[in-house]
Amino acid sequence: MKSFTYERASTAEAAAQAAAKNSGAKFIAGGTNLLDLMKLEIETPQHLIDVNGIGLDRIEATPEGGLRIGALVRNTDLAANETVRRDYGLLSRALVAGASGQLRNKATTAGNLLQRTRCPYFYDPNQPCNKRQAGSGCSAIGGVTRQLGVIGTSDACIATHPSDMAVAMRALDAEVETVKSDGSTRSIPIANFHRLPGDTPHVETALEDGEFITAVVLPKPVGGKHIYRKVRDRASYAFALVSIAAVIQADGRGRVAVGGVAPRPWRVEEADAELTKGARATSGILLDGARPTDDNRFKIDLVERTLGAVIAEAKG
Amino acid sequence: MQFDTPATTNPIDRMKVVGKPIHRIDGQLKTTGRAKYAYEWHDADIAYAYGYPVGSAIAKGRITSMDTSAAKAAPGVLAVVTTLDVGDLKKGQFNTANLFGGSQIQHYHQAVAVVVAETFEQARSAASLIKVDYAEEKGFFDLEVAAEKAVKPDESQEPDSAVGDFDAAFRTAPVTLDARYATPDQSHAMMEPHASIAAWNGDEVTLWTSSQMIDWWRGDFAQTLGIEKDKVHLMSPFIGGGFGGKLFLRVDAVLAAFGAKACGRPVKVALPRPFIANNTTHRPATLQRIRIGAQRDGKITAIGHESWSGNLPDGSLETAVMQTRLLYAGENRMTAMRLAALDLPEGNAMRAPGEAPGLMALEIAIDEMAEKLGIDPIEFRIINDTQVDPENPERPFSHRDLIGCLKLGAERFGWDSRKAPATRREGNWMIGLGVAAAFRNNLVLPSGARVRLGSDGIVTVETDMTDIGTGSYTIIAQTAAEMMGVDVDRVAVQLGDSRFPVSAGSGGQFGANSSTSGVYAACIKLREAVARKLGFNSADVIFEDGNVRSGNRTVPLAEAAGVDGLVGEDTMTWGDLTETHQQSTFGGHFVEVGVDVVTGETRIFRMLAVCAAGRILNPITARSQMIGAMTMGVGGALLEELSVDTRRGFFVNHDLAGYEIPVHADIPHQEVIFLDETDPYSSPMKAKGVGELGLCGVAAAIANAIYNATGVRVRDYPITLDKLIGGLPDVA
């Protein structure tokens, strides 16, 4: 870990300003991802802005009938919130499928969205990695890739985004609210929030330098059955090989997002339209153009099978 | 004392303390955080410095230059010692890979430097500033490719074995199986990483470390540093797991010693988690071929087992065929092992070396063969049971009750409810039952102890035996209590200190039986000293209830000890009973699994182990060993694999997020039954080991249960869902 300077911010605006003032600064929320990466010197911020004191830890109704989730709401609190459990069960289920109780107590809404990939080569500073060090090459391609992505990847990077929560948020059409250092705010649809790697896998989101997430907003509830199915090698405390987040209505229509397969929570709106025709048709469109490796080709089949079970469960 | 004739009645047979379910005597120290592990030794008056290691970034080659200037100039740095600075060092007797010293790189994450600083954080930060230039060389990292050039190892290792005419018998057998199996590289992944503190005093060094084998470490530590063994004082009273990963000297000790010398202060070094996979040892992967021929009545006529594993030059085999030489009858037999040259980190012993991967293959093969024959797999094993060493029928087993284990297990587990493969469904679960035999030899090593009787009547045992979480403290206390006729709370046990008599140490499931036998021998000496002191005829003296009795004279032990106390010291050595009699431990593992018909995820529903392992010294600690081992078996069956990057030559998943071992949610109801038995050939304790038996066969029982559930036979571990999914019913 490199030495760094440290300050506590008291408001979101102050946090964004502090970030603008210190090049190489990072916000620290729960720290459950950032500190691990700092210890390995994968992240080497010169300045840390602790945002745990700024509030933004409430879950409130929006005038539109939706829900505004403060950036600092802990994963445990979000999963346990009564409104979330009643109207956005998908989100609650995705959250509790992730990490462990201890981690969820610390992890925040914004931090979870911004957690970085679990590609093992990204975690080993001796290995070339375009995401860790732009232009150094990708050592995963041609190596051990069972956990890595099958779609949306590029020749520069085949890593996945590991979040469970984000997959549910993608299915729920969440929006990410931010404030920039000049005090301006904006709202980014989650579909545009995580970027595909292309030639620049180190650029992971639509956020600008120093831009601070204040909240995630959910539109008003859409009803239907909320199912989150996470498939993994062990029963708990493991990242998804594949996960399916689906909201399915009584008439069989709905929406679906997939985790564990792509550099971002994977959703293809045209595939939603196929849900009534079944899993094969839906996953055919969802994963059209997939480029799996020999080690992770099974994910294609696994998505289709798991989606089939999710659709059956929704009917049942 | 030499143990060379079978045990007759002795004080242990009273079983007043031995064999009783006594909770760990060190349990409270551990649950309250007062048990000090290596890194935690801390004397407020000592200014410890902190060392952080640097590992090689390449798998094979040579260091051409190192630049340490930035690290040396970094805040708080006291010293930097590089592998070039210390030059070539003499390798420890038990080490295969060089731990430190010289420019040659033999494997990834081999230690190339240690940075010592005022704080841990400063040392870690400065460590990343060291620049190393390498001349990389081509290495061989892929066992499947290297196996083609594998060779017969030299005579120091296990030779091939052959009895009868295997080829002819196999060719003519009416029912045959010829199948290939694969087991992956596995990491010990113990909770406490390797850690040491070294403190020099002149030319003497004290090392607090985490070691299973005090005397082996002491010798190899001295040899590596080029000093006399008697200049080394080594302490390792508490160990946070080892599983074989702490049998042999590791580099944390060496780096701490060099760091401490360089900065003139005691230095602490712990290996960072990623080093556990690539810097230390691991269980080597195997490729195995098993051929079995049988008559239609199920009698095996030919059995052959071959195994290929890899290692660095001078490295050892993974002895995966050994159990096949002993477990089942059959007149025509062969085994062979071949060693491939690999430039991966050193392969070496991990819990039940040989048998664990060997049974992973053999016990699937037996299941497959039983199915071909149309015979229940338990019945097939019973038909082929043997009471003698099948390669040498003059040599009987000392005691063998595999059949008893299998029969009792079948009854308790409800084996008769097992259905044909892929026929039992509950919702999305395909459910199956599996069985496998457990088998592991009973090894014994010389083991010494010193037992003191104080004027307060307290019995204190001193031995360099280690407790790696197994319960050594407790069973040693029970042994001394039984021998001296006192309650267990009148016994103090001190372990893991090189000033104490050399013991067997912990490994190969030899620890419990060997070390308690050493304590037995020392107690015999102490009993003689007590009798002598009191003028009793030692033959008819009885030690009971804190007293010594002879005829109608009874003296409290404390009084007998006198103000100066009394001491007995001895080492148990072993005659040829392990040669005249095959001594082994046996068991049956029963498993029920569910496989999700959609995803192929396997979840364990129930596990039962029935064991025949001689006298059980303490049913609580023995059960803990069993359920821990069964849990490890679940990992071996379903999860554990060090993934090799065959281009870059290293284990990629080198942390506990990537190397998955079971968590609580993976482990269901576990039951353990020990058959009530003794083995007088094993030792005066009449006990054998259980610590490795519990792992042996578990993975195969799970594999067989998965087959029974799904009809899909997977022969390469771990059995992850991607290997099943193609064979599961269409669900779309």
Ligand SMILES: Cc1cc2nc3c(=O)[nH]c(=O)nc-3n(C[C@H](O)[C@H](O)[C@H](O)COP(=O)(O)OP(=O)(O)OC[C@H]3O[C@@H](n4cnc5c(N)ncnc54)[C@H](O)[C@@H]3O)c2cc1C
């Ligand atoms: C062992 C382990 C297992 C895990 N398993 C899972 C799992 O199964 N599923 C899963 O989904 N996750 C899993 N996680 C990841 C976990 O969910 C994340 O670490 C956590 O959500 C991160 O939140 P945090 O608040 O701690 O973020 P931090 O570590 O504090 O920050 C993460 C990043 O977000 C930035 N950041 C934080 N807040 C803001 C803000 N308001 N605006 C702008 N930037 C911000 C930080 O600068 C940093 O770059 C696991 C983690 C661990 C360690």
Ligand code: SF4
């Ligand atoms: S896949 Fe992406 S994260 Fe992984 S090594 Fe390649 S560039 Fe780095």
